[in-house]
Structures are given as C-alpha cells and as structure tokens.
Amino acid sequence: MDDSRLYSTRQPKIYAILCAMADTYIVADIGGTQIRAALFPSYQTTPVKIVRTSTQGDGQEPLERLLNLIATIWPVSDRVVAIAVAAPGPSDPYEGIVFEAPNIPGWTNVPLKKHLQERFQTLATIGNDANLAAMGEWRYGAGKGHNHLLYVTVSTGIGGGVISDGKLLLGVRGLAGELGHITVDPNGPMCGCGKRGHLEAIASGPAISRWVADEISRGVPSILSSRVNFSAKDVAWAANENDLLAKTALKRAGTYLGIAFADFLHIFNPSAIIIGGGVSRSGSHLLVPLRNALREHVISEAYLEDLVITTAALGDEVGLMGALALAQTLA
C-alpha cells in the first residue's frame, strides 16, 4: 500500500473526530472565601457546568484548589479554547501575574497564567476582578451597547473598571481603573490601602457604618445606637425607617461618590456609569445626593447629556461573565 492511499483512508476518520469536538471556554473567579469555575460552550452565555470550593482549607494552597477545581469540569471530548480567571487585587494582565490578593494570605507575585498554561496546555489569561466586572456588565449586563463605560463597585471596598472606545483600559502595567483609590479629602480617614482620604475610605460599606458608629459614640441619636455591630445594609434599613443619622450618612457617601464621578466624567467622558456592590442597593438615600453632587461638580452639562447611571445587572455572576468576555478575546 502506498502512502497516498493510507492517507486517503485515514483522513475521513480524523475529520469526523474534529467535527465532533465543540469549542468551549473555562472561566473562574477567585474570591476571598470562595473560588468558582464554569464551563461555557462557545457562543453561549449560560454555563453547562458551574462548580465552587472554598478558597482555603484541607491543607491545600488556593492555587492548587483552583487548578483542581478547573480539572473537575474539564470536558472529556470538547476543546477548551481558553481559560480566563478573575483574580482579586492588583495584577499584571499582560504577564498574568497576581501581585497581591487581599484576603488570601501569601498570595504575592503569583504567576497564575503560567501555572494554568503548564497544567492545562491551553491559552490562559487573567484579569483584575473589578476590571473584569466592567467587561461583564459591558458585554452581558447593564452596559450593553455602551463602548465608553465606567463600572464602579461599592462594597467592602470600592473598585472599578473603565471601558474606553470599546476596550478595557489597562494602563502600562495593567493597573488602571482603580476608581476607589482617588483622593477626595487629603485630610480624610485612612484607606484600607494605607493612604489617606481615598473615596473607598469615605463611601465604602465599612466606611459608612464606621462613620455612623463614630457619630453615635459622640451622642448623636439613632435607631442603630442599641446595636453592638451593624453594616451599611443596616444603615440603609435605618434610613428607610427615616432615621436622620442614617440618612445623613448615606447622603454624605453619595455626595462623595458624586464628586468622584464628576472627576471620572471629565477624564473618561463615558455614556454610562454602572454601579455595583451591596451599597448600590441603598436606593434614593444614596443615589439622589450622588446625582446632585455630580450635577454640581461637573464643568459642563454636556457630560450629563444622555448619560446613563444605573445599577449593575449581573449580581454574583459578574466575575464569571467578565472572565468569559475576556476569554472570548483570545479566540
């Protein structure tokens, strides 16, 4: 038998195997308490598998836990086009290195992309979770159709991401978009990052509840004064009960957010600002002062024309959906 005949008889079999393989993406979201991973067929935005595990435990390193979790959803016969992982904290998306992950002790300069590629022998990419949340809301959530968009999450911290001209703004080392760490009061309270007067130190959830607690300790009356501990969610509840101190606290936070947002409008001129995180659900007690401050501090009404300010649509899924949007850029 000559070589050409051998080829002609084998080729259809190989072709049949290739046809049966569908393209998929695997994405993961690393949180302080939980790691989640999901398998998406290409061109689908609903995962066929989604799994989770705690970030730490069983004497296993978080990295090993992530890699093992991904292995559990690895498709038997389909092809994984790319893996994308949303990681907390500052990271280098070009080299795929997580510089530091808050709430995960020991995670310093982790070459995550290299580990993923070595273990799974496929394309891999990583991104900062707030940046990827911006991508998720842009592609699949409240920001669809807006190619100039800001995403700000107001939660335990304040993070953000900037979509500019249809691309995620990364900066030279991938560190752009830290919208919570801009100074709004140089003499203000200390921020979690160790610098003073950042937006996060004044308008994040813990900052709001801390301010209320300080005012109560100064003798200001509130229905929260009988509580030993309370959160920003409790402050929002108290505001809805018409508690003056709680309403003042949310007005203060909303005003500072509005001041910062005016700065963001001047720099990025977006058509949409998407607000995520638990504090964004505080309602009009926060959002009305925010809009008022924005209007007061913006240098031209033109920035506000057709500007959409809305709350995030994707909820807890935002990290995974952002990672999916990132994975698709590799295809």
Ligand SMILES: [Zn+2]
């Ligand atoms: Zn800070």
